[in-house]
Amino acid sequence: MTKRQSYSREFKLEAVRLLNEGKKKGADLARELGIKRNQLYKWKEEIEVYGDDAFPRKRGQTQLKKIGVSQAGVGQLMCFSATAPALLYLPTSL
Numbered sequence: 877m878t879k880r881q882s883y884s885r886e887f888k889l890e891a892v893r894l895l896n897e898g899k900k901k902g903a904d905l906a907r908e909l910g911i912k913r914n915q916l917y918k919w920k921e922e923i924e925v926y927g928d929d930a931f932p933r934k935r936g937q938t939q940l941k942k943i944g945v946s947q948a949g950v951g952q953l954m955c956f957s958a959t960a961p962a963l964l965y966l967p968t969s970l
Contacts, residue, residue, distance in 0.1 A: 885931040889930075891905070891916055892919050892920045895916055895917075
């Protein structure tokens with residue numbers, strides 16, 4: 877099994893900048909950079925979706941930030957999600 881290649885945030889931003897420059901076709905640029913063409917377009921899409929938050933060190937933290945959940949809130953959500961199914965079976969009248 878081969879190890880997955882990872883690229884720095886700066887490399888990804890520069891690759892997309894070069895793509896957006898339009899001086900080279902995506903396939904040619906990807907070949908020069910040693911990546912697959914579809915990866916280049918995925919990075920471009922990620923920048924379009926996340927803007928300055930694209931390519932964070934830990935994706936989960938950015939997604940939580942976007943929906944307004946703090947790291948402490950994650951623990952509360954996990955506790956609730958573990959007990960929520962049991963709440964569905966509580967009798968309505970005692």
